[in-house]
Amino acid sequence: MTTTTSPSPAIAAEGLRKAYGGRTVLDGIDLAVPTGTVFSLLGPNGAGKTTAVKILSTLIRADGGQAQVAGHDVAASPDGVRAAIGVTGQFSAVDGLITGEENMHLMADL
Structure with a gap:
């Protein structure tokens, strides 16, 4: 019998919490995104979408x-996370002037 191990998830979060002052903006979210998939939040x-992405x-x-x-680990190895990902926000786009594909190429070049 051949056994294969599945790759670790691209993103895994358990019980993420964040508050600003007395205002809770994330209240224990769990998330698992398999490697090689497209995921929408x-x-x-x-x-709490933006807060989750910032974390x-x-x-x-x-x-x-x-x-x-x-x-x-996002807390213990932030440099490892940053070396593995790229993030761009929707407000940095020039939506009305170029296509979505052109915008993605622009963000990749930046």
């Missing part, structure tokens, strides 16, 4: 929980 304004991309620290991106 959708929700209403104020749901996963090491721009801010979580108040609780743990997360790994590309096999690197």
